[in-house]
Amino acid sequence: MASVQSRLMVPESDLMAINELTKKADVLLKKVKKLNEEFLDLKERLKSSVETSINVEEKTADPAGEYKNSSRAALIAKIFESESLLLETAKSSFDMLDASTEPQRGVGN
Structure with a gap:
């Protein structure tokens, strides 16, 4: 029975080391919790900052x-419609310019 008790006995120096490690672990745990709170706060601030930036760009x-x-499809259709209108306007302008610069036929010939 004495041999079992001697095996279960933990030296005082080991108990002190365990106690010291436990204190350090508690300190580290508090730091981790604090850093996690700061991270969540920064994440929320970043999210609102990005949303604000997007709103400014949209406006x-x-x-x-x-x-x-x-919808995306409606926006793409609007882009194609605008491009088509620009091309028609440019073609019309070119045709009018071309017609005005053609030599006059039948005048003096």
Whole structure:
């Protein structure tokens, strides 16, 4: 029975070391919790900052909010429509310029 008790006895120096390690672990745990709280706070601030930035960009690109709720397909269709209108206008301008610079036929010939 004495041999079992001697095996279960932990030297005082080991108990002190365990106690010291436990204190250090508690300190580290508190630091981790504090850092986690700071991380969550920074994450939330970043999220609101990004949302604000996106809102500013949206208002710059679409001040009237005309396209805010449009689908991607509707926006693409609007782009194609605008490009088509620009091409038609450019072609019309070119045709008018070309017609005005053609030599007059039948005058003096």
